[in-house]
Amino acid sequence: MSAPESDLRAPGDDLRRIMADEVERLHAPLDLVDRVLRASRKKRTNRIRLTALAAAAAAAAAAAVAVVGVVTPLSLDLGPDGPATGGSRPAGRITVSGTPGPDVTAGTTPEPPAIDDSGPPPASEPGDLGDLGDGRAFRSIRVGYLPEGLLWSNWSLDRGEEYTTSWDYKGDGNGAYCVQIYVHEGRAVQEADERVREYREEGTGKETTVGDDRTGYLVRQDVGEDGGNGTPTLFLSLGEGRRVEVMLGPGYADDLGSPEAVDRELRRIAAGLSAVG
Amino acid sequence: MSDAEDDGFAAFVAARGTSLLRVAYLACGDEKEAEDLLQTALERTYQHWDRVRYDNPEPYVRRIIVNASISRARRRAIMRIIPMHTPPESAARETDVDLRHVLMDTLRALPPRQRAVVVLRYWEDLSETQTAEILGCSTGTVKSQASKALAKLRAAIGPEAAEGVIGNVRA
Numbered sequence: 001m002s003a004p005e006s007d008l009r010a011p012g013d014d015l016r017r018i019m020a021d022e023v024e025r026l027h028a029p030l031d032l033v034d035r036v037l038r039a040s041r042k043k044r045t046n047r048i049r050l051t052a053l054a055a056a057a058a059a060a061a062a063a064a065v066a067v068v069g070v071v072t073p074l075s076l077d078l079g080p081d082g083p084a085t086g087g088s089r090p091a092g093r094i095t096v097s098g099t100p101g102p103d104v105t106a107g108t109t110p111e112p113p114a115i116d117d118s119g120p121p122p123a124s125e126p127g128d129l130g131d132l133g134d135g136r137a138f139r140s141i142r143v144g145y146l147p148e149g150l151l152w153s154n155w156s157l158d159r160g161e162e163y164t165t166s167w168d169y170k171g172d173g174n175g176a177y178c179v180q181i182y183v184h185e186g187r188a189v190q191e192a193d194e195r196v197r198e199y200r201e202e203g204t205g206k207e208t209t210v211g212d213d214r215t216g217y218l219v220r221q222d223v224g225e226d227g228g229n230g231t232p233t234l235f236l237s238l239g240e241g242r243r244v245e246v247m248l249g250p251g252y253a254d255d256l257g258s259p260e261a262v263d264r265e266l267r268r269i270a271a272g273l274s275a276v277g
Numbered sequence: 278m279s280d281a282e283d284d285g286f287a288a289f290v291a292a293r294g295t296s297l298l299r300v301a302y303l304a305c306g307d308e309k310e311a312e313d314l315l316q317t318a319l320e321r322t323y324q325h326w327d328r329v330r331y332d333n334p335e336p337y338v339r340r341i342i343v344n345a346s347i348s349r350a351r352r353r354a355i356m357r358i359i360p361m362h363t364p365p366e367s368a369a370r371e372t373d374v375d376l377r378h379v380l381m382d383t384l385r386a387l388p389p390r391q392r393a394v395v396v397l398r399y400w401e402d403l404s405e406t407q408t409a410e411i412l413g414c415s416t417g418t419v420k421s422q423a424s425k426a427l428a429k430l431r432a433a434i435g436p437e438a439a440e441g442v443i444g445n446v447r448a
Contacts, residue, residue: 015430018377019384019400023302028294029312033287036319229413 129156129163138165141183141244144272147265150178161188168249178252179269182245192243196235208263210236211271218263221247229253234266238275246270286326290319293335300339303396304346306385314349318342339401340411343393347412350389376434383433390414391426398423 029035129138135152136143151171157164162184166177184192196217199205205219214237220230232248246269253262294315301318302311318341322329329337384392390412397408398419405416405423412419 015380015395015399016402018380019303019396021377022381023299026295026299026302026308026311028290028298028315032294032316032319033290035316036286036290036323037283039316040320040323 127158129158129165132156132165135165135167139163139183140185140242140275140277141181141238142274142276143181143269144274145268146179146272147269153177161186176251177249180245180247180249181269181273182247184243184245186241189241189243192235192245208234208267210234210267214271216267216270218266232262232266234270236270236273238273242275244270244273246273282326282330285330286323289330289334293338297335297338297342300396300401301342301346303384303400304343304393305349306381306392310349314342314345317345336411343397343411344413347389347393379434380430383430387426387429391422391429394419394422395426395430 132138132152150167153166153168155166164182166180168178199219205217208216208218210216217235219233221233232253234246236244238244246266256262256265298311298315301314305311305314318338321341322338397403405419408419409416
């Protein structure tokens with residue numbers, strides 16, 4: 001591509017000025033903040049809606065007057081068909097007598113119930129999990145294996161149904177983390193499952209075996225967002241209402257060396273995890 | 278997030294939104310996509326605002342924009358070359374406008390990483406080291422990508438115009 005030479009004389013011009021001329025007309029939309037906040041809240045509201053739907057379906061199943069078909073327990077694996085939401089799902093049609101309500105039919109996605117559009121309830125300020133000692137036990141999680149040389153970081157975050165802590169080289173929480181474990185429980189499980197599903201759909205990550213009989217999902221999250229190679233992560237189900245993300249700090253992953261070594265360490269940590277309660 | 282944090286986020290967007298939109302536009306070459314890139318980057322920033330706000334959030338957002346634009350371009354595999362051009366608000370000499378069209382079209386046609394290097398080095402005025410940090414590559418890669426990008430820009434606009442426009446630009 002070239003232009004006639006006579007049109008190209010622009011003495012004293014420079015690349016930056018040309019780019020400045022090009023973008024001069026652009027201005028951020030006035031409602032940009034509203035758009036961002038709305039979109040962020042909508043995602044959260046969708047999660048709440050889906051969780052409410054799952055709870056309603058579970059309640060309906062428990063109180064069902066007539067259940068046609070067989071109630072099939074679902075496993076909570078992270079298999080290629082996507083993560084299950086937990087509980088039981090009727091194989092047939094459920095009809096709830098009394099108040100009219102939506103029929104829940106297996107294999108279809110019913111419309112979420114209408115809820116008010118006032119957004120999510122205000123989130124309370126996150127706390128922490130207190131003094132965890134060596135960090136091998138926090139809330140309902142027991143950590144059976146951690147790589148040598150790591151100390152509990154003295155840092156944790158408690159958002160109720162989501163909580164997390166980490167380990168680093170110094171144990172002071174001031175440096176980069178080496179290992180972080182993030183736990184999703186109850187309604188927060190949905191968000192973790194959605195992310196795994198998205199990774200699968202994108203073809204990012206892979207299924208992996210954890211220990212003898214568990215299945216997890218290995219993926220590098222946030223690749224490029226911090227200019228690096230992303231965060232090596234293993235998603236694991238620890239029972240019906242609990243998902244765990246085991247993450248390695250990008251710097252620590254570099255210390256471990258090959259991608260195989262990184263995956264191996266993630267699997268070992270995950271295999272040592274157990275839950276109580 | 279508390280109201281105070283929301284207010285802080287809103288103030289940041291109000292102050293830096295236009296500047297970030299322009300980076301996004303130069304990185305992707307399309308106005309609509311630039312808005313989408315910016316909104317996506319801000320949504321992700323908002324999710325982590327409790328951590329990001331203590332540092333200067335702008336480099337964080339810029340990083341997401343640039344890397345997301347590269348990721349998207351790679352996913353699509355086909356770069357958008359033909360621009361939807363809107364005439365500038367201010368009057369400009371016709372020669373400048375023509376030159377700008379040629380340059381911007383060439384910029385759009387660059388491979389995404391080369392384009393990102395040009396935007397970060399010559400628009401954001403970042404050093405090779407800073408650019409390398411954002412893109413997650415070595416300074417040598419930045420240097421070579423910049424060199425290739427500038428060569429293409431020079432070839433597109435011809436030697437005489439190149440002398441005036443990017444003659445003093447060193448990769």
